[in-house]
Amino acid sequence: MDTKRFLCALAAALVLAAGAEGGEEYPTFGICTGENVRLRQAPDTSTDSNITGRLNDLDRFVIVGETAVDGAVWYEIEHPDKKGTAWVFGKYVDTYKGDDLGTPAFAMHVRVAQSFGLTPARARVIFGAPKEKKEEKFWFEPGAMNRLRVILTYPTHRAEYVDGTLHRVDVTGGTMPFGEVRIGDPETKLHELLGAPNGEDEDGQFWELDPATFLYFKVKGGRVASMSFVHYLDA
Structure with a gap:
């Protein structure tokens, strides 16, 4: 292959x-x-x-x-x-035997996939049937191909899969973790576990796991209010 x-x-x-x-x-x-x-x-x-x-x-x-x-x-x-x-x-x-194997960033990537399901089928094993399921095909110009996006919405999070693989999770409540981080944890825990953020934008403080994969955390009152994992599409 x-x-x-x-x-x-x-x-x-x-x-x-x-x-x-x-x-x-x-x-x-x-x-x-x-x-x-x-x-x-x-x-x-x-x-x-x-x-x-x-x-x-x-x-x-x-x-x-x-x-x-x-x-x-x-x-x-x-x-x-x-x-x-x-x-x-x-x-x-x-x-997988990429260069980042064994790094904290790769470990976090795998932990998120384990927590929320690497595939839609695995997500159903963990959480049961979603409140809402949406499927849509879209044309991905950089790769010159049609791709399938599946969005599963649960009471505490929303997970997006492209071609059957997890690409985004947005968590707004509950106790499901991003590695060791949960909603309500103090902001200081983020920095202790992940180090200084790479930056901040409208989605919150962000950490780059690799050139296409990011963690975002919004903080209110000194505590984590929401979390997002995003793996951006590439050619």
Whole structure:
């Protein structure tokens, strides 16, 4: 699989690196490279009784760990449409190995995806049916392609997915975190955890996780009043 295809599939959020190797840092992002790939309750192919689902080519997920069975790598992933985790044979998985792997910024990116769902299906596992769902196709000129935007609205947040991958979350209430940060936390906690902001605009103080990914926090009375995660579209 080439880099261009991987970036398109993950809506420019991830970078392709081939092969399953040891020494990964988890959690991280992964993508399926096969069709009708079995998900199992345990890393074992000796029986079909423990099949819990299936993945298809370019399906995205969060990997939480790995193990070796008879010399072969298996990945433990967040189940795409059920609670809990499942195991997938490493032959059918590409994992993220970008330059920012292991950095606080990348860890925050993954934590937000885990908290709110990397995909719409995973969001439904976490939060149930949304109050409102909106789908729209749009033409993305830089990539010369049609793309699909899905917006899920819940009582405490709004999540936007492009081509099946999380691109924006706006949180205005509740206790769901951005990493360690929650609504109502003191402004000083932001600076202790994230350092000085990169700047401030009408959306609030912002921190750049990478050139296309940002966190925004609005502060009122010295406390966090709203939070936004935004991964901007790229060609």
